[in-house]
Amino acid sequence: MQLQLRGITKRFGDLVANDDISVTFEPGQIHALLGENGAGKSTLMNVLYGLLQPDAGQIVVDGEPLVFHSPAGAIAAGIGMVHQHFMLVPVFTVAENVELGAESVGPFGFLKTADAARAVERVSAEYRLAVDPNAVVEDLPVGIQQRVEIVKALTREAQCVILDEPTAVLTPQETDELLSIVRGLRDAGKTIVLITHKLREVREAADVITVIRRGRVVAESVSPQTSEVELASLMVGREVSLVVDKPSLEVGEPVLRVNQLSVYDTLDRAIVDDVSFDVRAGEVLCIAGVQGNGQSELVEALVGLHDRSEGRIDLGEKRIDGLSTKGILDLGVGYVPEDREHDGLVGSFSLAHNMVLDTIGESPWSRRGVINYGLINENGQNLIEQYDVRATNAQVAASTLSGGNKQKVVLAREMSRSLRLLIASQPTRGLDVGSIEFVHRQIIQARQSGVGVIVVSTELDEVYALADRILVMYAGRIAGVVTPDVGRDDLGLLMAGATTS
Amino acid sequence: MTLTAPVVPQARIAPPSLTRPIIMTASALVLGAIFILLSPMDAETTFIFNLGDTFISIPDWIVPSRTAATGFAIAALVCAAIAWPINARRGSLFLPAFGLGVFLVMSFLAWVGADSLLPITGLLQGSLLLAVPLIFGAMAGVLSERAGVININIEGQLLVGAFLGAVVASLLNNAYLGLVAAPVAGALLGLLLAVFATRYFVDQVVVGVVLNVLAVGLTGFLYSRFLTEDPDLWNNPEVLPTIAIPVLSDIPILGPILFDQNVIVYLMYVVVTVVQIALFKTRWGLRLRSVGEYPEAADSVGIEVNRTRFRAVILAGAVAGLGGAFFTLGSVGAFGREMTAGNGFIALAAVIFGRWNPIGALAAALLFGFADNLQNVLSIIGSPIPSQFLLMLPYVVTILAVVGLVGRVRAPGADGIPFRKS
Ligand SMILES: Nc1ncnc2c1ncn2[C@@H]1O[C@H](COP(=O)(O)OP(=O)(O)OP(=O)(O)O)[C@@H](O)[C@H]1O
Numbered sequence: 001m002q003l004q005l006r007g008i009t010k011r012f013g014d015l016v017a018n019d020d021i022s023v024t025f026e027p028g029q030i031h032a033l034l035g036e037n038g039a040g041k042s043t044l045m046n047v048l049y050g051l052l053q054p055d056a057g058q059i060v061v062d063g064e065p066l067v068f069h070s071p072a073g074a075i076a077a078g079i080g081m082v083h084q085h086f087m088l089v090p091v092f093t094v095a096e097n098v099e100l101g102a103e104s105v106g107p108f109g110f111l112k113t114a115d116a117a118r119a120v121e122r123v124s125a126e127y128r129l130a131v132d133p134n135a136v137v138e139d140l141p142v143g144i145q146q147r148v149e150i151v152k153a154l155t156r157e158a159q160c161v162i163l164d165e166p167t168a169v170l171t172p173q174e175t176d177e178l179l180s181i182v183r184g185l186r187d188a189g190k191t192i193v194l195i196t197h198k199l200r201e202v203r204e205a206a207d208v209i210t211v212i213r214r215g216r217v218v219a220e221s222v223s224p225q226t227s228e229v230e231l232a233s234l235m236v237g238r239e240v241s242l243v244v245d246k247p248s249l250e251v252g253e254p255v256l257r258v259n260q261l262s263v264y265d266t267l268d269r270a271i272v273d274d275v276s277f278d279v280r281a282g283e284v285l286c287i288a289g290v291q292g293n294g295q296s297e298l299v300e301a302l303v304g305l306h307d308r309s310e311g312r313i314d315l316g317e318k319r320i321d322g323l324s325t326k327g328i329l330d331l332g333v334g335y336v337p338e339d340r341e342h343d344g345l346v347g348s349f350s351l352a353h354n355m356v357l358d359t360i361g362e363s364p365w366s367r368r369g370v371i372n373y374g375l376i377n378e379n380g381q382n383l384i385e386q387y388d389v390r391a392t393n394a395q396v397a398a399s400t401l402s403g404g405n406k407q408k409v410v411l412a413r414e415m416s417r418s419l420r421l422l423i424a425s426q427p428t429r430g431l432d433v434g435s436i437e438f439v440h441r442q443i444i445q446a447r448q449s450g451v452g453v454i455v456v457s458t459e460l461d462e463v464y465a466l467a468d469r470i471l472v473m474y475a476g477r478i479a480g481v482v483t484p485d486v487g488r489d490d491l492g493l494l495m496a497g498a499t500t501s
Numbered sequence: 502m503t504l505t506a507p508v509v510p511q512a513r514i515a516p517p518s519l520t521r522p523i524i525m526t527a528s529a530l531v532l533g534a535i536f537i538l539l540s541p542m543d544a545e546t547t548f549i550f551n552l553g554d555t556f557i558s559i560p561d562w563i564v565p566s567r568t569a570a571t572g573f574a575i576a577a578l579v580c581a582a583i584a585w586p587i588n589a590r591r592g593s594l595f596l597p598a599f600g601l602g603v604f605l606v607m608s609f610l611a612w613v614g615a616d617s618l619l620p621i622t623g624l625l626q627g628s629l630l631l632a633v634p635l636i637f638g639a640m641a642g643v644l645s646e647r648a649g650v651i652n653i654n655i656e657g658q659l660l661v662g663a664f665l666g667a668v669v670a671s672l673l674n675n676a677y678l679g680l681v682a683a684p685v686a687g688a689l690l691g692l693l694l695a696v697f698a699t700r701y702f703v704d705q706v707v708v709g710v711v712l713n714v715l716a717v718g719l720t721g722f723l724y725s726r727f728l729t730e731d732p733d734l735w736n737n738p739e740v741l742p743t744i745a746i747p748v749l750s751d752i753p754i755l756g757p758i759l760f761d762q763n764v765i766v767y768l769m770y771v772v773v774t775v776v777q778i779a780l781f782k783t784r785w786g787l788r789l790r791s792v793g794e795y796p797e798a799a800d801s802v803g804i805e806v807n808r809t810r811f812r813a814v815i816l817a818g819a820v821a822g823l824g825g826a827f828f829t830l831g832s833v834g835a836f837g838r839e840m841t842a843g844n845g846f847i848a849l850a851a852v853i854f855g856r857w858n859p860i861g862a863l864a865a866a867l868l869f870g871f872a873d874n875l876q877n878v879l880s881i882i883g884s885p886i887p888s889q890f891l892l893m894l895p896y897v898v899t900i901l902a903v904v905g906l907v908g909r910v911r912a913p914g915a916d917g918i919p920f921r922k923s
């Protein structure tokens with residue numbers, strides 16, 4: 001199926017998210033869309049999928065202009081989309097999610113979920129996408145949820161599959177599996193649109209690349225042989241250095257001491273099991289591991305966000321386990337949560353307000369219970385400029401920002417206080433190369449100023465770029481603590497559960 | 502560096518929390534002791550099980566009060582004790598908690614019923630009747646909240662149902678026509694809620710409250726303008742007759758409680774069954790739940806989120822309106838100002854205690870009905886407790902039961918959140 005976008009323009013108020021974009025997706029090709037955060041990639045795909053209505057422009061399917069008033073039209077035309085934020089109902093089973101909207105029913109509208117389960121199994125077998133149709137989606141790891149999304153599109157006989165940042169939350173192994181699945185789909189003659197920020201993947205999988213910047217196409221029919229550095233500068237519009245300079249280490253006293261920390265889930269299982277470690281001033285400790293091995297819960301427990309944890313945590317001279325999260329943050333702990341959408345920002349608040357979220361009750365932002373909005377707005381505007389947040393001004397609601405810009409807002413807030421310890425969970429997930437460079441610089445800068453830094457990451461590249469020491473977690477326990485001169489293969493093995501001896 | 506091969510990890514399991522068995526045991530001990538000590542030594546309590554004619558009539562049960570209170574308290578303690586091993590195995594504490602509640606109530610009754618006659622079957626039948634509007638209200642709540650619209654408006658929908666049911670039945674001299682009119686009134690109020698919530702995205706709680714005020718004002722105005730002016734014409738509906746279902750109504754104890762009722766009660770059975778099945782087994786239910794859990798996902802597969810919500814809210818209004826008819830056509834036989842008296846809000850509580858499940862909400866509504874009626878019966882037979890405490894005690898029992906029965910509750914993911922597309 002050939003898909004043509006002609007002159008698509010989409011505005012949100014004053015902001016032109018897509019500015020006269022024309023691009024053609026051919027069958028049997030993997031077409032990569034590259035672009036920095038907020039470039040307008042998701043917007044363009046949402047227009048194509050009928051979720052947004054364009055202000056101008058045309059969608060042409062196999063030579064025939066079509067108008068999609070809702071996704072139903074796009075689905076009927078054979079377009080399937082795997083969204084950046086999964087479109088799965090968490091409490092439904094895989095089969096229920098797959099059949100939703102296209103149910104096969106008996107008399108009185110009784111569901112034939114068994115039919116859906118069979119369809120899932122058929123597609124699973126055909127494209128080697130193993131999923132259990134009866135599993136409840138929220139119990140599945142993100143990698144499998146991703147597959148469910150693809151299965152969902154394929155059971156609807158999609159001829160064109162759009163994948164919007166499908167690998168942002170996947171582990172390296174899961175990414176490799178996904179890419180081979182996508183190649184299989186291409187070889188079956190489907191039209192594939194792949195959006196990703198990971199240049200390695202683009203070079204590996206794409207047949208042709210289109211680059212978008214600030215809502216416009218800046219390069220088309222780019223060959224996948226183009227070097228990563230060149231692609232990066234096309235995306236961002238300037239030279240990007242893919243490795244951060246890291247001055248040599250000057251460690252101080254331990255700022256954080258964790259002793260026999262365990263965290264339990266609602267079923268009383270130990271997700272973090274008897275973990276002890278130190279973080280010293282001026283070092284970056286990377287917590288590496290495959291997603292779901294207790295790293296997230298570990299840092300949540302450190303900042304007092306987990307109500308079922310035991311063990312001893314000291315920040316400098318002060319014992320902090322049992323303190324409230326606010327109490328811990330006030331002691332000079334900066335926290336960049338893994339899920340910036342839900343935990344990092346208040347979407348309906350302005351950027352300026354989000355920048356002082358945890359200190360708004362204190363001087364100088366408020367005095368005697370009266371908030372000084374002038375000062376807060378000024379601060380917001382300054383931070384926006386300093387951290388290069390792409391937004392019209394500090395008054396816009398945080399929810400309208402693109403992923404990378406949201407992350408910059410969180411970082412700006414956390415790093416504008418004086419810190420002793422900075423905890424950043426997946427700080428560059430979903431960010432473009434330019435933003436990654438920026439975030440990494442900020443983290444290294446914090447380290448240079450003598451802050452102890454914990455970075456949780458599932459990306460090996462990031463771990464190697466930042467870490468002074470690497471703590472590998474597996475199944476809630478410490479599989480090993482190693483230095484960054486460890487080989488990739490050994491690190492991979494540790495992450496897969498081997499132990500050092 | 503040497504690496505050893507991975508071992509398949511088995512997460513360490515912490516011992517299960519003891520909170521619930523401790524609460525259960527403590528309440529059995531403390532309440533049991535209170536009931537035993539307070540029940541007089543030389544009095545007798547009479548439990549009456551007969552109501553109407555049944556196949557076999559069960560003889561009244563006359564027991565020394567303190568012995569009975571002690572016996573039931575011990576039974577309650579046994580239930581609490583059973584909870585410990587079940588909790589250790591992480592099993593469901595539903596049955597022990599249920600048993601604990603029943604036996605504690607019986608122990609309580611043995612004390613307060615000393616030297617008087619306790620109509621147990623009558624107590625249960627009255628509970629069901631008090632629960633009927635709550636159950637309809639709770640089904641309305643389940644329907645609209647499962648679709649993602651908070652329904653504070655149940656109270657108003659019950660009220661307009663009660664009103665229009667009475668007026669139509671009175672004017673046309675036919676209670677069954679009133680029964681047709683009541684859901685229409687509820688649906689109309691639901692329509693207003695639906696329009697404001699899904700078209701204009703007004704805060705659903707605010708709209709619900711405003712519509713409740715509207716319902717009170719409107720029915721109150723019409724009541725004083727017409728119903729009190731000429732009550733014979735406007736407010737004199739016949740009450741729906743009870744219809745005994747052959748055979749079933751002859752079952753001892755249960756028969757007269759469940760199967761010797763008017764048509765609204767039978768409709769209630771039908772509504773609960775249909776809602777439960779339709780919600781979880783049909784396409785309609787799947788789509789309705791999807792727009793309440795994660796409307797973006799529903800939208801992305803081409804389901805019209807706001808239209809689905811719109812219809813669900815109107816249907817919910819109709820169900821609540823039908824329940825409202827029970828106040829006028831099912832029991833009192835005349836409309837009275839603000840006669841729903843907060844039932845809509847209690848129904849909302851039942852929705853939450855019932856975890857947004859029709860069957861759960863049914864059970865919760867029955868529990869509330871029982872608590873209410875227990876207090877009625879006790880104030881009639883005259884009990885040793887000051888009336889203020891009497892009003893309180895049923896709710897204490899309810900709270901204890903809730904501690905035992907309800908675990909983590911989770912509302913539908915998008916409950917109360919308007920769905921707007923850009
Ligand atoms: N609903 C909306 N209302 C207002 N502005 C929006 C809305 N959705 C997106 N935008 C803005 O449109 C621009 C493009 O956003 P879009 O999500 O398409 O970016 P993207 O290229 O997908 O970025 P990312 O790589 O971070 O996902 C951004 O500046 C964003 O702030």
Ligand SMILES: [Mg+2]
Pocket residue numbers: 041042043084164
């Ligand atoms: Mg995007």
